[in-house]
Amino acid sequence: MAYKRQIGRLPIVPANAKVHNVVCHYCIVGCGYKAYSWDARYEGGTAPADNKFGVDLAEQQGADTPAWYAPSMYNLVRQDGRDVHIVIKPDQDCSVNSGLGSVRGARIAEMSYSRQRNTQLQRLTDPLVWRYGQLQPTSWDDALDLVARVTAAVIAEQGEDGLFVSAFDHGGAGGGYENTWGTGKLYFGAMKVKNIRIHNRPAYNSEVHGSRDMGVGELNNCYEDAQLADTIVAVGTNALETQTNYFLNHWVPNLRGTSLDKKKAEFGDEPVAQGRVVIVDPRRTVTVNACEVEAGKENVLHLALNSGTDLALFNAWFTYAAEKGWIDKAFIGASTKDFEKAVAANKVSIAEAAKITGLSEADIVKAITWIAEPKAGGARRRAMFAYEKGLIWGNDNYRTNQSLVNLALATGNIGRPGGGCVRMGGHQEGYSRPSDAHVGRPAAYVDKLLIEGKGGVHHIWGCDHYKTTLNAMEFKRVYKKRTDLVKDAMNAVPYGDRPAMVAAIMDAIRKGGLFSVDVDIVPTKVGEAAHVMLPAATSGEMNLTSMNGERRMRLTERYMDPPGAAMPDCLIAARIANHMQRVLGEMGKADIATKFSGFDWKTEEDAFMDGYHGHEKGGEFVTYDLLRAMGTNGFQEPATGVQDGKIVGTKRLFADGKFNKPDGKAVFAATQWRGLEAPGKQAEKDKYPFLINNGRANLVWQSAYLDVENEFVMDRWPYPFIEMNPKDMADLGLKNGDLVEVYNDNGSTQAMAYPTPTAKPKQAFMLFGYPTGVQGNVVSAGVNEFVIPNYKQTWGSIRKIADAPKSVQHLTFKSKEYIS
Amino acid sequence: MKRCNSLIDAGRRQFLTGAGVMTAGAAAATVLPAEARAAEPTAALVKYPANRLANVKDLKANEPLDVAYPDEDAPGVLLKLGTRVPGGAGPDGDIVGFSTVCPHKGYPLAYSAGDKTLNCPGHYSRFDCEKGGQQVWGQATQNLPQYALRIDDKGDIYAEGVDELLYGRLSNVL
Numbered sequence: 003m004a005y006k007r008q009i010g011r012l013p014i015v016p017a018n019a020k021v022h023n024v025v026c027h028y029c030i031v032g033c034g035y036k037a038y039s040w041d042a043r044y045e046g047g048t049a050p051a052d053n054k055f056g057v058d059l060a061e062q063q064g065a066d067t068p069a070w071y072a073p074s075m076y077n078l079v080r081q082d083g084r085d086v087h088i089v090i091k092p093d094q095d096c097s098v099n100s101g102l103g104s105v106r107g108a109r110i111a112e113m114s115y116s117r118q119r120n121t122q123l124q125r126l127t128d129p130l131v132w133r134y135g136q137l138q139p140t141s142w143d144d145a146l147d148l149v150a151r152v153t154a155a156v157i158a159e160q161g162e163d164g165l166f167v168s169a170f171d172h173g174g175a176g177g178g179y180e181n182t183w184g185t186g187k188l189y190f191g192a193m194k195v196k197n198i199r200i201h202n203r204p205a206y207n208s209e210v211h212g213s214r215d216m217g218v219g220e221l222n223n224c225y226e227d228a229q230l231a232d233t234i235v236a237v238g239t240n241a242l243e244t245q246t247n248y249f250l251n252h253w254v255p256n257l258r259g260t261s262l263d264k265k266k267a268e269f270g271d272e273p274v275a276q277g278r279v280v281i282v283d284p285r286r287t288v289t290v291n292a293c294e295v296e297a298g299k300e301n302v303l304h305l306a307l308n309s310g311t312d313l314a315l316f317n318a319w320f321t322y323a324a325e326k327g328w329i330d331k332a333f334i335g336a337s338t339k340d341f342e343k344a345v346a347a348n349k350v351s352i353a354e355a356a357k358i359t360g361l362s363e364a365d366i367v368k369a370i371t372w373i374a375e376p377k378a379g380g381a382r383r384r385a386m387f388a389y390e391k392g393l394i395w396g397n398d399n400y401r402t403n404q405s406l407v408n409l410a411l412a413t414g415n416i417g418r419p420g421g422g423c424v425r426m427g428g429h430q431e432g433y434s435r436p437s438d439a440h441v442g443r444p445a446a447y448v449d450k451l452l453i454e455g456k457g458g459v460h461h462i463w464g465c466d467h468y469k470t471t472l473n474a475m476e477f478k479r480v481y482k483k484r485t486d487l488v489k490d491a492m493n494a495v496p497y498g499d500r501p502a503m504v505a506a507i508m509d510a511i512r513k514g515g516l517f518s519v520d521v522d523i524v525p526t527k528v529g530e531a532a533h534v535m536l537p538a539a540t541s542g543e544m545n546l547t548s549m550n551g552e553r554r555m556r557l558t559e560r561y562m563d564p565p566g567a568a569m570p571d572c573l574i575a576a577r578i579a580n581h582m583q584r585v586l587g588e589m590g591k592a593d594i595a596t597k598f599s600g601f602d603w604k605t606e607e608d609a610f611m612d613g614y615h616g617h618e619k620g621g622e623f624v625t626y627d628l629l630r631a632m633g634t635n636g637f638q639e640p641a642t643g644v645q646d647g648k649i650v651g652t653k654r655l656f657a658d659g660k661f662n663k664p665d666g667k668a669v670f671a672a673t674q675w676r677g678l679e680a681p682g683k684q685a686e687k688d689k690y691p692f693l694i695n696n697g698r699a700n701l702v703w704q705s706a707y708l709d710v711e712n713e714f715v716m717d718r719w720p721y722p723f724i725e726m727n728p729k730d731m732a733d734l735g736l737k738n739g740d741l742v743e744v745y746n747d748n749g750s751t752q753a754m755a756y757p758t759p760t761a762k763p764k765q766a767f768m769l770f771g772y773p774t775g776v777q778g779n780v781v782s783a784g785v786n787e788f789v790i791p792n793y794k795q796t797w798g799s800i801r802k803i804a805d806a807p808k809s810v811q812h813l814t815f816k817s818k819e820y821i822s
Numbered sequence: 823m824k825r826c827n828s829l830i831d832a833g834r835r836q837f838l839t840g841a842g843v844m845t846a847g848a849a850a851a852t853v854l855p856a857e858a859r860a861a862e863p864t865a866a867l868v869k870y871p872a873n874r875l876a877n878v879k880d881l882k883a884n885e886p887l888d889v890a891y892p893d894e895d896a897p898g899v900l901l902k903l904g905t906r907v908p909g910g911a912g913p914d915g916d917i918v919g920f921s922t923v924c925p926h927k928g929y930p931l932a933y934s935a936g937d938k939t940l941n942c943p944g945h946y947s948r949f950d951c952e953k954g955g956q957q958v959w960g961q962a963t964q965n966l967p968q969y970a971l972r973i974d975d976k977g978d979i980y981a982e983g984v985d986e987l988l989y990g991r992l993s994n995v996l
Contacts, residue, residue, distance in 0.1 A: 003908045004956035004965040006985040010868035010994040062895035063990040065928035065944070070990050072925065074963035102927070102945075108963045242946070246961065250945055288959060292946050700959065714963060718956070812908065818959035820946035821934040 003812055005717035009073040013087050015054040016046030022561040023633050024090055025548065026107035027174035027541035028704040030427030031248045032550030033107050034096025034634025037542070037561040042078060042085035042118075068094045068101060074714065075103070077111040078118040079562040085118060088562065096634040098225065098550065099247040106705040107247075113708040114542070115565040124524050124711045126537035127566025132489055133497045137535060142567060142577065145534050149461075150581035151504045152517050154589060156458035157193075159508070166448060166457040167198040170464040170571075173432025173548025175523075175540050175704075176201065177464070177571075180547065180606040183613025184572025185463055186435025188579050192598045194440045197448055197457060201465040202428075202771075204449035204472065205789035206441045209394045210425055212403030217661035217668040218411070221431070223386065223422025224552040224638065224653050228252040229261035230268055230420035231386040232275070233372045237282040237312060237406060238392015238794075239426045242289040243700040248426075248551065249289070253279075257297035268419055272381045276301065280369045283392055284309045285695060285725075285767055286760040291819040303369055306762070307359040309693055310397030310683075310795045314675045316405035317348040318355030319370040323412060328374035330382055330414025337659040337667060338411055344670035348405065358675065374413045384420030385413060391697060394425065395793040398679040399786045404671035411668055417656035424551070429704060432548035434613045434621075444788045449473065453480045458511040462520045463571060464538070466707070468527035470771040472791045474778035475749030485531035487515035492533065507533075521574055524707055527773060538571045539564035544606050545626065546570075547614065549639050553652070556636035557629035572609035576601040623649055680784035680792040690746050690797035692730075696770040696777045697794075699723070710773055720809040722769035722777065724753035724800075727761040738815040739806030744768065746798035749779040754806070757815055766800065868995050870970075870983040875919065876900055878912055878977040886933040889919065891969055891981040892995050896988055897922050897930065898969065900979065903938060907952045911971035911979070919969035919981055920955050921988055926962040928989040940966065967994075 015038045024035040038054060046052050048059040055069035063069050071091045079088050090111040094101035115125045129145035130137040156164045169185050170177040189195040198206045210220040228234060229252050241249040255261040259276035266274060278301040279293050286304065293302045307315060323329055324345045334341050356363045373385045387410045393402055410416050410423035449471055451457065468478050491510035495502045507517055520532035523540050543564035549555040564570075569577075583598035603609045607626050614621045620641035628649050629636060637651030644650065660666035678684045687693075701718055702709045709715040724742060736742065736755045744751050744766075752775040753768050761767065768777045770793065780798050785791055875889040881902040889898050898921045906915035922931045922940060929944035933951075939958060940949045947960025955966030970983035988994050 004950075004954035006954070006965060006968070007987075008985055009987050010870070010984060012987065012992045014992055059992055060996050062996065063928070065990075067928065067990060070928070070992065072963050072989075073987050103961070103963075105961050105963055108961075112963075288946065295946070700961075714965075812953065812956075814950035814953040814956045814958050816937055816939060816948070816950055816958050818948070820948060820959075821937065821939065821941050822932075822943065 005713050007073050012071065012073060012076050014046035014048065014052070014059060015089050016040050016044060017052060017054055019046070019054050022559040023557060023630065024110065024542060024561065025174070025430070025550075025556045025558045025634060026104070026110060027430070027546070027558065028106045029174075029244065030430050030551045031098060031245050032174065032430045032548065032554060032556065033099035033102065033104065033247050034093035034556070035090050035107060035110065036093050036634070038089045038091075039081055039086045039561060042087055045087065066101060072108060074109040074112040077114050077116050077121060079114050079116050081562050083563065088114070093634045098251070098554065100251050102247045102250055104246040105701055106703060109705070109712065109714070110542070113705070113712060114562060122708060122711055125565040126523060126525060126535060126568060128537060129567065130535040131497075132492050132533040135493050137532070145536060146577055146581040147500070147585070148503070149519050149534055149578060150585040151500070152507050153459050153461075154582060154585045155504060155508050156511065156517070158589070160458050162193050162195055163197055164458040165193070165195055165197070166452060166460040167195050168201065168448070168460070168462045168465040168467065169198060170201045171433055171435075172201070172428070173430030176429035178432040178541070178546040178548050179434045179614040180544070180609040181571035182432055183434045184575035184609050187600070187613070188575045190436040190438055190440075192579055192582070196441055197446050197451060198441065199448035202470050203789075203791050204785070205445040205447055206438060207443070207445045207788050207790065209399070209790060210403055211788055212400040212671070213407050213423070214662070216404060216407050216411075216671055217663035218407050218416060218423065219655055219662055220425045221427070221551060221553055222416055222655040223424050225252045227386050227420055227422050227654075229256045229264055230384065231256065231277055232377070232383045232420065233385045234277060234279045235282070235373060235385055235387045236279060236289070237387070237389040238394070238396060239388055239390035240283070240287040240289045240697060241388070241426060242292050243287070244390070244698050244703050245426050245551070246700065249292075254292075254296050257293055257301070273378045278302070278372050280305065280372055282307060282312060282315065284762070284765065288818050288820070295820060295822055303365065303372065305359075305361055305365060305369060307361050309695065309765075310678055311359040312393060312396065313398055313402040313405050313673060314350055314355045314358040315361070315366065316402070316409055317350040317673060317675060318352055318366060319373065320405065320409045320412060321345070321349050322352060322367065322370050323374045323409065326374075328370075328376065329412045333414040333659065334412065337661065338670060339667045340670040341412065344408055344672055347672035347674060348408065350675065373409075382414055384418065385410070385415050386421055387415065387423040388426050389424075390426040392794060395791060397683070397792060397795050398676065399790040399792070400788060401671075401673040405673040408670055408673065411670060416668070417654055417659060419654075422654070427551045430548035430550050434618050447785065447789050449477055450783065452516070453477060455484070455514050457516060459517045460519065462518065462522070462528060462532070464522055466526040466528050468530075469773055469776055470778060472778050472781040472793060473748060473783040474776050474781070475751075476783075481516070481528070481531055484514060484516035485518050485533070487513060488517050488533060491515065521571060523568070526707070536574055537566065537568035538574060539568045543568070544570040546606070547610060547629065553639040554636050555624070555629070555639050556632070556634055557626060559630065570606045572606055573603060576603045576609070678795060680782075680786055680795070682782050682784045683792065683795050686746060686782060686797045687795070690799055691764055692798055692800055693765045694744055694777070694780060694796040694798045695765060695767045695794060696796065697767065699769050702769075702772070706772060718813070719769070719772070720774065721752065721754040722772035722775040723756040724769075725756050725758035725761050725767040726800075727763045727765070728757045728759055730763055730766075731755055731757055734800060734802060736802055737806065739810040739813060740802055741804045741807065742800050743803045744780055744798050744800055746780050746796075748782045751775050751777060751779040752803060754810055759817065760819075868993055870995060872972070872980050872982045874978050875981050876979050878917065878973060878979060881917065884935050884938065891919070892984070895996070896991075899933065899940070901933075901951055903952060905952070909954050909968065912973050917971060917973070917979065918951060919971055920949070920951065921967040921984065923989045924962060925964050925966065925986065925989050926960065
């Protein structure tokens, strides 16, 4: 039977409950929520005067009511040392989600640490150190002393290149301005660490170098543009699952035609109509289905192209639009450079594109007609280009990204209402760090260096390589071996003898060992290898600022206490710096020690003022007080001033036609098609029968690290699904839910077979980054020229391992597509 | 979301005028004898009524019957699925009952006889009636509230509880 909570009643939010601003910390959309909290001994009543909503709760409430919350939106937590009830529910007044809750965000409360209700007891509560053969609790000072001594000793022997770092660099639970600044000031300010990588990829690089190098920042529009566009072009983005409320609240009104009044108000006499959508994705997703339901099949064009051939398609569109004159000549002349060069370099005919992509010529032409053919009266057609991991983690990332931006620029669709060429994003953003210029480009391929035995100490911040990297099986094999060397050395020394302990660790490092320090909120998979684990606070247990996919910056207020001794990451970084300074002083390295000054922050607000407020563009206008007053709507970065007590923001970037280049002109790029670009991919394709496409799922999008302890989620996905064509399943003798092994020369992993009639034969789709079956195990080490991983183009074989286990037998295996 | 708002209104009207709906009060008067009541365990926060929703003869295989439980403001459905399912009641173990208010945002679910799922037109959530209301895919943070059913020797079908919180009320019994 499906999991049921057996909850028939919830405590009522009393009229005098405290209210805090909350922005969902899971995905980039950053939906607005409110946290209501009140003393555990009380509750409100059903009479309007007795509850926060002012309505009669003895009556059934209607659809979309703000006066209801699900059991997942409720918990009992600690706040300022006292037990309180808490309800965290979507905010009706937030323009991002207008009261919609996603299946992730609507579980924020349930996924909070509660000893009273036994939720998220996996959370780390104390610093842990490797002692007597296992991780044991200790004090902050003890743990940080060990970290500082080993780190300083490694740097003394190997230089700063001996310190490897894996660090979050996003917003929400993936960082936030306070925490990226704290870690950034430590590694890029006090030190100049070069061997650093980001949480989901093996180097310290942008995933959209291509767009940025053309002068086009990648988050350049606003969510309202999806309501205003004539045509939305969705490339490798499954927005219903991974931008849920952006899709539901802003794309759907356009597809339904309910944003027509908004279009008329914005565009005056310009002809407007219900929106159309072009979806470029080898797989039919639930997004395609929802678009068809809302817009009608006649307004949806799903281009299920051959995996990795997007570049040829975009070049053909670009060529066709240029030939037809479906371009914005005035804009190209005033705001760009090298258009003609790009036209000459990127020439691809419709017929050539059809051959490469496997699409019909008619569909390719139909799509570019929807995108670029002038409207009646000659008005420019407004197209919004949205792309994500299908492109970013796909073949030839850099050029493919640029070829799409080429088209958006040529058609005058950047900086204009109803336009934009934007990545859709994963986590919120929240990057504030000293310059990373010393890292260089291409950045160091950190995972590869670790596998090769480089480095002596590894600091990990909110990353889990065992789950979310490429070539993950090999990485894990080597990483375990190297960290085990150090563990064995530590086991041979009394813990209380610090000099002997550090000497033993250093000796093991010289023999190829690696000392691993893991800062996280939960015991991660890579944490199995750690010698020190440091417990961090998450969003809501600290004040945290971030911006969403339309650069909307908000402050999530601290509404509960962190578990045990856990601290905000920025303060952990500061305390590491303090200890480094002390230890380096003791070592007689006063000149180096002095670089670790400026970390006397007491609160996360101190880090915010030092970082974002002091260093970011427009940061001087932004304070906690102002953000608090602006609630869940905040403002759109960059800030340009303060008016009437409100921060003034920027609705769209590049609205003035000036781009991020010294002369303000965006540069068209030459982006010739060159087949499967990453080393080894073509050979892998030739050798193995199945495309092992991979990606995310609604239920666990950016929340899987907590979902592993959520009954509702683990009941549905005890193992990662692999969607397969039913005939392929029959050929392999597979029944619903059978466990399969996916394997190739890179490694092997497991998944649960999910019959999917819309899946093309020999094209499987596996859930990415899941703890009970890591897709990255079978992804090769091949990357692009800037060390961007190529997860999507993976080929392998599939075979049955076992019948569906007990935890799978009660599951539904019906189609995920809505039936009207 | 205008379309969906009108849908819920339509769904409600349909339910309120539907036949075969017993009110909570009418059913409560006719349930258990005194000694059974004495042995009854204490209710877990909510005391559910035992309401007669229909008779097995009212059900046709794979055709939804509109009902309401635990009161007339809580629309639901009874289904005779035609195949035995976990938690199914009746001689064939195939009778199930569910709330038809989507636990995500409260829109009325529609039954798809083709694959025996309940589907939400608001945000595309789907629930499998053959798997205890498990959300196949969707936005709700709970599986579909299912009725605890009892069928007496006359074939009368009683609902006696619900296993999840119903949308739009902070107590399943108002």
